[in-house]
Amino acid sequence: MTPLRYVRAADKVDALARVSSGARCLGGGTNLVDLLRQNVEQASELVDISRLHGAIQERDDGGLFIDASVTNAALAAHPLVRRRYPVLARALLAGASAQIRNMATVGGNILQRTRCTYFYDVDGARCNKRQPGAGCDAREGFNRYHAILGASDQCVATHPSDMCVALAMLDAVVHLSGASGDRSVPLADFHVPPGATPQVETVLLPGELITGVELPPPTDAMVRSDYRKVRDRSSYAFALVSVAGGLALAEGRVREARIALGGVAAKPWRARRAEAALIGVAPQSDAFVAAIREELADARPLSGNGFKIGLVERTVVAVLTALAGARA
Amino acid sequence: MSIRVNDTEVPPPDDARVSLLDLLREHLHLTGTKKGCDQGACGACTVLLDGNRVLSCLTLAVQAEGREVRTIEGLAGANGELHVLQRAFVERDGLQCGYCTPGQICSAIAMAEELRRGDPSYVTPDIAAGPAAVTREEIRERMSGNLCRCGAHNGIVEAIELMLAETAA
Known part of the structure; x- marks a missing residue:
């Protein structure tokens, strides 16, 4: 890991300002800390949002709004999630371990990177996602865990999240904040297929921040x-x-x-x-x-x-x- | 802001890259907490952060500022009396080499609290209702974040069952 500065976000506005000026957003750290330590990613500043108040609020229409800093454990244990969206609770509980779910945030879960071993192998493998144009060692390598749908010649990696599969099924909407204002994107459109640019994984723009996820009123x-x-x-x-x-x-x-x-x-x-x-x-x-x-x-x-x-x-x-x- | 480790205030490290695990082991010489994989795959480094089980290898020490950390060294009573789960591990042979044991014990103590709260697990049949009974299947699923390469899992599950029975009585 290269030297970095650590700052705890005072509030959402502070977090946004720091992310806009190049800081990486740190939630539970269960993925980012590992990626930094493996030198898959580099950061000069981390802005920690894990202590910002994370609420799960019921909306008037019966839907839910989940702040990005809510932990996976808290979301899975929430009575309304368990009753109205059991698929989401079960998906969260299928992911990682209890220790990791206590740390990992909703925003971080959405933005986690693939677990393709060639992506992680900085010294030994070619990876178009890590180094555009380098080549892909997974395509002809050990690809038991890799994609069968929507892949490209450049990349066959899969997204590792369980939570996101449930969110896509539920028509969840991701809320974003950036320098030019707020916007929202359906979770199912948030991640993009690799195509010729596998380093681009989502529609999140530089300087933008996930602020929360909205679940629509539950259907049958x-x-x-x-x-x-x-x-x-x-x-x-x-x-x-x-x-x-x-x-x-x-x-x-x-x-x-x-x-x-x-x-x-x-x-x-x-x-x-x-x-x-x-x-x-x-x-x-x-x-x-x-x-x-x-x-x-x-x-x-x-x-x-x-x-x-x-x-x-x-x-x-x-x-x-x-x-x-x-x-x- | 300091970090409270087993009831003692300690300063955070100057270098933000230091993990909570390395702070405990290398800076504070609390070597009970073990480094297994150092990448969140084994659970050997499990500690309690404000009572919740977390992986100290993936936690930056600075993230624990103003919070309370409890490690295996902080579980016994003031007179050295072992925690009920530590005794149960001895009684039920919940270990062989012992390397995963501190993580297993910290993890299971928090797991017992999650059960008391009625939190469901992946194998809980009715997610909304929560766990109806603490089956071995429930315990194994809830403890799956702690690997034991010696294969002491049967003894570990029995030790946890003994703790749950003793603390329920």
Whole structure:
């Protein structure tokens, strides 16, 4: 780690001013401190926002506003999140460990970097994300954990967050502040596919700060929702694939379907094609299989991750089948 | 602002890069807290920060200014009497080499408090209701952030069960 200055943000305005002048925003540090220590990233100043008051507020319409500095643990334990958006609580609890969830913030979770081992290997590997134009050693390397959807020749890394998969499913909106004012972006549009510029991971502009995340009023499929994560070991590991699903039925047919996938792309993957294919069908396994196959029609597996296609299919079917059988 | 470590005020390091783990071990010579991976993958460095379990390797020491840190050295009573979980680890053989033990113990003490609050885990069937029973599956999931390369996990889970039973009584 190169020498740096540490400042605790006095308030949001102070944090914004410092980020605008080049400081890096420090939340729990669970990702950034590691990246700095590995020299994957460099910073001359850190502005710590983890002590700014982090609130979870209910809105008049029944939605929630979650400040960026709320910890993953606090969000997962919140009674309204557990009752109205169970998929989000379960996704948070699927991520990392209790120790890390006590530290990690919502804003930091959204902005965490890929766990591609070639991205981390500063001395030994080529990585277009770390050093644009250098090449990608993952594409022909050990790519068991890498993307099957939306990747490019330049980058096949995945986004590691569980929380973001649930947020994409829930139509969450990210609130941003910058020198030119405030704006908001749907979480599903916040992360961008790698294309020719894998170093650009989000629509966040230089000097901008995530201030919070807004959840819309819960729909029936948000309330009847769950998250399942498939890993190489049963806990404390990143996803091979994960599924956030929500289902609402009427008269024996699917009225509302929500599906997002993790571990398959550089962004949380909202499976809108599969969702559309499910509307009006009887909630049965063959319909679930047909729907997810539509979504995966464009999947492009690498040498080591072709298993993900079948794994996504089976996991989606398992999640939706359980939801269809769950009490309304 | 100082950092309160096991009831003693200590100054923060001058260099902001110093982790809480290195402050404890190298500056304060509290070597009970262990450095395993130094990258948030093993849990050996777990300490209690304002009562919550955190990884001291990924915490900058300056982030702990004005807060209270408790390490394995700060768990025994004033007369040296072991914490109930320390005794349970001895009784149930919750260790072999002992390297992960301080982290396991700090982690489990905070886990017991999370259970008392009714916080759910990934394996809790009803997320909204919270854990109905403290099953071995619940304990294993909640302790998954602490690895033990000796494979003492069965004894560790039994020691935690013993602590939960003794403190509930």
